[in-house]
Amino acid sequence: MPALAADLAGLGRFAASLGSASWFAAVGQDLTAAERREGEDYLAALALNAGLAGVSDWRTAEKVTRDPNWNPAWWNAEEAARQALLARAREIWGEHGLLSALTRVTDEATRLTLGAASIAAARDGIADPALSRVAAGAATQAAYQAALALAAETGAAHPFQIKFRLFAAGRWPLGLVGDTFHLF
Amino acid sequence: MTDTTKPDTAKLQIKTVEELKSQPEEYRTACEKLVISHAINELYGARAFDEPAVALAPHPYAKWLTCRVAMEEYGHHVRFFELGREMGVEADRMIPEKTSKKPLSIFDYPLKTWEEFVAIKLLADLAEILQVEDLLHCTFHPLRNLARMTMPEERFHAQFGLDFGAELVKTPEGKARLQAAVNTVFPTMPNFFGGAKSRNNEIFRKWGIKLRTNEEMRDDYINRARDAAGKIGLTLPEVAVAAA
Numbered sequence: 194m195p196a197l198a199a200d201l202a203g204l205g206r207f208a209a210s211l212g213s214a215s216w217f218a219a220v221g222q223d224l225t226a227a228e229r230r231e232g233e234d235y236l237a238a239l240a241l242n243a244g245l246a247g248v249s250d251w252r253t254a255e256k257v258t259r260d261p262n263w264n265p266a267w268w269n270a271e272e273a274a275r276q277a278l279l280a281r282a283r284e285i286w287g288e289h290g291l292l293s294a295l296t297r298v299t300d301e302a303t304r305l306t307l308g309a310a311s312i313a314a315a316r317d318g319i320a321d322p323a324l325s326r327v328a329a330g331a332a333t334q335a336a337y338q339a340a341l342a343l344a345a346e347t348g349a350a351h352p353f354q355i356k357f358r359l360f361a362a363g364r365w366p367l368g369l370v371g372d373t374f375h376l377f
Numbered sequence: 378m379t380d381t382t383k384p385d386t387a388k389l390q391i392k393t394v395e396e397l398k399s400q401p402e403e404y405r406t407a408c409e410k411l412v413i414s415h416a417i418n419e420l421y422g423a424r425a426f427d428e429p430a431v432a433l434a435p436h437p438y439a440k441w442l443t444c445r446v447a448m449e450e451y452g453h454h455v456r457f458f459e460l461g462r463e464m465g466v467e468a469d470r471m472i473p474e475k476t477s478k479k480p481l482s483i484f485d486y487p488l489k490t491w492e493e494f495v496a497i498k499l500l501a502d503l504a505e506i507l508q509v510e511d512l513l514h515c516t517f518h519p520l521r522n523l524a525r526m527t528m529p530e531e532r533f534h535a536q537f538g539l540d541f542g543a544e545l546v547k548t549p550e551g552k553a554r555l556q557a558a559v560n561t562v563f564p565t566m567p568n569f570f571g572g573a574k575s576r577n578n579e580i581f582r583k584w585g586i587k588l589r590t591n592e593e594m595r596d597d598y599i600n601r602a603r604d605a606a607g608k609i610g611l612t613l614p615e616v617a618v619a620a621a
Contacts, residue, residue: 258438268437300455303448322533323442323540330441333448368437 201286204294204340208301216309216332219363220377221249221317228364231355232376235366238352239270243369248377251319257367257375258327267369274352275338282344295340302336303329328365335360386585392518394463404584405464408517410577411586412461413478416471419454421480422501423447424473430494439491439541446498446537449530456523463519483565495545496558499538500602504569506531507598516585535605542609552610559606560614566602570595 224232224247232245243264248254257263282291310328314321339357347354359366359376367375391397397405427447434440458471469475483501488494509531512524545551571578571591581587589597603613 255438258441259436261436263436268440299448300452303445303452307445323537326445326533327438327441330443330445330448331437334441334444 201290201294204298204344207340207343208298211301211305211336214361215363216306216360217313217328217363217365220313220365223247224376228359228362231359232374234350235352235355236374238350238355239267239274241267241270241369243372243374246373246375248367248375251314251317251324254365254367254377255324257370260370262370264369264371267374275341278341278345278347282341285346286344291344294344295337298340299333299337302333306332331365332360383583386516389516389585390518391516394519397464397517403580407580407584407586408520409464409466411520412457412464413466413471416454416457416461417473417476417478418481419450419457421473421484423450423454425484426488426494426497429488430491433491433494435491442537446534453527456527460519460523482568486562486565490558492545492554492558493562495538495541495555496562498534499542499605500559500562500566502531502534502538503602503605504566504598506535507594511587511589511594514588539605539608546609546611556611559611563602563613567595567599570598
């Protein structure tokens with residue numbers, strides 16, 4: 194078994210770094226070429242054949258996330274990736290140490306993201322506690338997924354690491370509706 | 378033997394965990410019981426209902442909101458757990474799988490559908506609000522402050538039940554499914570408030586830790602639950618009132 198303290202400490206450092214992410218700071222802005230590439234790489238890494246579209250405001254973002262035609266293939270692909278990573282990470286680190294380290298990450302993300310989402314929404318004239326919590330839930334999930342990818346010793350090209358980079362750069366990947374992936 | 382003399386709760390205001398240590402054993406034990414109960418049940422609730430509900434939620438909005446709610450419930454556990462540790466309660470007494478103390482019977486309910494989860498948020502989180510409300514003027518201030526801190530989130534969780542309930546009842550099929558879930562979930566709720574002649578409740582009130590009897594809370598709960606269900610055109614099964 195690898196040196197537990199040394200490597201799971203990496204997740205501790207990841208948790209500590211969450212405060213420096215630009216949570217939701219760039220939502221609504223035009224996508225840069227680099228962000229488009231990250232989005233396309235994310236979709237390719239999940240083996241999803243979909244186009245990419247930017248979303249310009251919070252209310253449209255809400256509509257996308259509640260769209261009855263949303264495509265669960267994306268959520269299911271993420272869930273399959275999560276299960277695979279969890280199995281691998283458990284094998285490497287054992288249940289207890291892994292869960293403690295992941296909990297540190299989600300606690301920190303939970304603490305940070307609601308305020309950031311609320312401020313970003315307020316900047317656009319939106320005061321909606323439920324929508325801010327939805328955004329915070331998505332961000333916390335992304336932090337958890339990225340931590341799991343780190344614990345399972347994946348590379349930077351893993352979809353969860355790409356997705357987290359998008360969040361850290363101030364974006365919110367909203368999901369797949371039909372064959373279009375929406376990035377806020 | 379228990380001292381039945383009622384203390385002057387207007388004067389009894391325990392501001393810190395340090396002050397608690399010099400209080401009578403009955404008072405300290407009563408505070409511990411409440412903290413342990415909340416620590417266990419908040420964690421158990423998050424595991425039994427909120428986490429599994431993410432998979433049942435109908436769209437990403439509901440999934441992420443449920444993720445957030447699960448984390449908030451887990452956060453409540455952490456706050457009560459930390460207070461318990463400060464009070465000298467052993468960690469194992471506040472973790473469901475390590476203690477012999479049973480969680481509330483509502484958690485035995487095997488969650489199968491999104492409608493059941495919405496009904497649980499609507500009805501069980503309302504019951505939780507009543508329990509936390511009763512601590513808002515608690516003579517043990519660290520517990521009172523914790524209740525005040527968690528209350529806004531508890532209210533949001535009950536509102537979650539109302540909001541998604543309102544979404545479900547827009548179609549006759551959705552309304553029928555939600556009503557069926559309410560009919561299943563509600564009969565377990567009145568027991569949430571404990572027995573009519575609870576010795577624990579008597580002690581809690583004697584020391585000003587809680588304000589109301591179990592029967593008063595249960596009656597209030599049933600009225601408020603009926604109002605909440607009525608707001609979205611649902612009814613409560615009669616059997617639950619009889620069970621109370």
